[in-house]
Amino acid sequence: MEKIMFYLLAAIIVIFAYMSVTSRKLYRATMYLLFVLLAVSGLYFMMEYNFMGAVQLSVYAGGIMVLFVYAVMLTDKIGEPLRSIPAKWKILPVVVTVGTALLAIYAIYSYQGISADNEATVTTVEQVGEKLLSYEDGGFVLPFEVISILLLAAMIGAIVIAKAKKLVNQEKN
Amino acid sequence: MILTNTTNYFAQLIDYLFEQMGLGGQILGYVIVAAIYLTFFAVAGLLLVYVERRVAAFFQLRLGPNRVGPWGLLQTIADALKLLAKEITGTERKDKLLYHAAYFLVIPAALIGLSVIPFSNGVQAYDLNIGVFFISAVSSVGVLGILFGGWGSNNKYSLIGGMRSGLQMISYELSAGLAILTIILMAGSLQMSEIINQQKDLWFIVKGHIPALIAFVIFVIAGTAESNRTPFDLPEGEAELGAGFHSEYSGMGFAYFFLAEFINMFIISAVAVTLFFGGWLAPFGITDSLPWQPLWGAVWFFVKVSGMIFLLMWFRWTFPRLRIDQLLTLEWKYLLPVGLLNIVLMAILVYYNIIL
Numbered sequence: 001m002e003k004i005m006f007y008l009l010a011a012i013i014v015i016f017a018y019m020s021v022t023s024r025k026l027y028r029a030t031m032y033l034l035f036v037l038l039a040v041s042g043l044y045f046m047m048e049y050n051f052m053g054a055v056q057l058s059v060y061a062g063g064i065m066v067l068f069v070y071a072v073m074l075t076d077k078i079g080e081p082l083r084s085i086p087a088k089w090k091i092l093p094v095v096v097t098v099g100t101a102l103l104a105i106y107a108i109y110s111y112q113g114i115s116a117d118n119e120a121t122v123t124t125v126e127q128v129g130e131k132l133l134s135y136e137d138g139g140f141v142l143p144f145e146v147i148s149i150l151l152l153a154a155m156i157g158a159i160v161i162a163k164a165k166k167l168v169n170q171e172k173n
Numbered sequence: 174m175i176l177t178n179t180t181n182y183f184a185q186l187i188d189y190l191f192e193q194m195g196l197g198g199q200i201l202g203y204v205i206v207a208a209i210y211l212t213f214f215a216v217a218g219l220l221l222v223y224v225e226r227r228v229a230a231f232f233q234l235r236l237g238p239n240r241v242g243p244w245g246l247l248q249t250i251a252d253a254l255k256l257l258a259k260e261i262t263g264t265e266r267k268d269k270l271l272y273h274a275a276y277f278l279v280i281p282a283a284l285i286g287l288s289v290i291p292f293s294n295g296v297q298a299y300d301l302n303i304g305v306f307f308i309s310a311v312s313s314v315g316v317l318g319i320l321f322g323g324w325g326s327n328n329k330y331s332l333i334g335g336m337r338s339g340l341q342m343i344s345y346e347l348s349a350g351l352a353i354l355t356i357i358l359m360a361g362s363l364q365m366s367e368i369i370n371q372q373k374d375l376w377f378i379v380k381g382h383i384p385a386l387i388a389f390v391i392f393v394i395a396g397t398a399e400s401n402r403t404p405f406d407l408p409e410g411e412a413e414l415g416a417g418f419h420s421e422y423s424g425m426g427f428a429y430f431f432l433a434e435f436i437n438m439f440i441i442s443a444v445a446v447t448l449f450f451g452g453w454l455a456p457f458g459i460t461d462s463l464p465w466q467p468l469w470g471a472v473w474f475f476v477k478v479s480g481m482i483f484l485l486m487w488f489r490w491t492f493p494r495l496r497i498d499q500l501l502t503l504e505w506k507y508l509l510p511v512g513l514l515n516i517v518l519m520a521i522l523v524y525y526n527i528i529l
Contacts, residue, residue, distance in 0.1 A: 001196060001199060001200075025268070027268065027271060027321075027324055027325075028268070028270060028271065031270075031271060031274060031321060034317060038314070050301050050302055050303045050307070051302075051303050051306075054303050054306050054307045054310040055310075057307075057310035057311060057313070057314060058306075058309065058310035058313050061310075061313065061314050061317070062310065062313025062314060062316065062317075062346075063313070063343075065317055066313075066316060066317065066320065066339055066343060069317065069320050069321075069324075069339070070336075070339070073324075073336075122302060124302055125302070125303060125306075125363055
């Protein structure tokens with residue numbers, strides 16, 4: 001059962017990722033991307049990592065995707081299909097993709113440290129929270145604080161951008 | 174007296190079928206559970222539409238639907254049959270894929286949200302350890318269905334309706350999330366069954382006194398906004414936008430959106446009942462000694478949820494619609510700061526153990 005579900009989700013991810021890249025309608029591409037993100041969250045749920053699955057759903061599917069949808073609406077000529085790329089431009093992306101895939105496969109197979117655990121452990125929100133704020137070895141308090149500062153800076157930046165016109169107008173007057 | 178047991182009737186059914194028939198039985202079990210939920214989805218949706226029309230009629234001193242069946246109970250079934258038989262039309266040059274994918278995003282979002290709600294002791298499809306968070310995560314996927322539907326219709330009114338709806342749902346999700354967090358601070362768990370278990374001596378709305386009351390008010394306002402109901406129904410403001418994002422849907426396409434909207438209202442009421450009013454727990458434990466415990470749990474759950482739904486309908490037929498700037502001001506200038514302060518207040522109360 002698990003195997004069937006895994007291959008189903010993997011197939012969804014691969015097929016829709018391909019379709020999202022090759023689709024010539026921008027709005028449909030975002031929908032295919034949504035299906036990829038949903039399937040990834042399905043993988044997390046299969047691993048009993050429920051918290052990560054729900055974060056994937058709410059942050060990526062709910063947040064980032066809505067942002068994409070609004071961003072796409074601001075682009076030019078969304079209703080018309082995108083022009084197709086000439087063949088000579090396609091070579092480099094193909095080479096890069098295949099090269100990266102080969103590198104990743106090589107890295108996975110040459111790494112000996114993995115031993116698959118048959119018992120799935122449920123990661124609780126408490127564990128995630130304690131690790132996030134722990135000062136000890138393997139704690140994540142520094143990245144957590146850095147990200148907080150980054151988000152604060154982004155928020156202030158957004159306010160400045162939104163108010164810039166108003167401020168300039170005030171100075172002129 | 175055992176109030177929460179670890180039995181989950183749906184899980185037991187699937188396990189039993191798995192023992193009897195192997196893998197096929199397991200799949201059969203999943204199908205049966207899904208079928209039960211789908212049936213509930215359809216029946217509850219139809220019933221809510223009937224109740225809404227009836228309540229609306231009484232608020233306006235009318236009678237409402239009262240011709241088909243006893244007290245007009247079969248009216249919505251007749252309507253559903255009519256919608257089934259209707260021709261499916263749409264706009265020219267619509268994006269067919271997005272247009273039809275929209276309701277396949279909205280309906281599963283509502284249905285999956287339903288699956289983690291405990292209807293009674295052990296009557297819950299899946300008792301996730303992050304239950305409440307899961308519901309808010311899944312409901313945020315439903316927004317995308319509305320946005321895709323609004324775009325796919327190839328109609329400017331649908332597009333504006335979809336945009337407004339997305340904007341509103343994202344904004345108010347923050348407040349709803351903060352109100353939920355306030356209660357989570359007190360419960361110390363995101364699991365639905367654990368939250369209910371914590372309330373067996375006292376419901377959270379009493380236990381958390383002031384901050385819990387504020388959180389409840391914020392949650393109800395944000396919940397009304399998230400289900401796109403009046404006074405927050407700008408996305409389908411009929412004077413400006415026709416029917417908003419579902420203007421161009423006919424027949425069952427329209428019915429799906431309509432059903433999902435009512436089920437979302439049910440989910441919001443159920444979450445409010447679970448977080449603030451003890452879910453399926455009987456008030457003061459008055460039915461705890463009677464036989465058929467799960468049944469009594471379901472009775473209390475549905476009584477409380479009906480009360481919440483009535484409150485939401487009461488709002489709908491009492492308040493006038495907000496303007497878009499009023500809507501955003503209410504969220505960003507009032508609800509969000511109050512919600513944030515409320516969390517701090519609740520944290521202080523929980524830290525010094527001043528909750529009842």
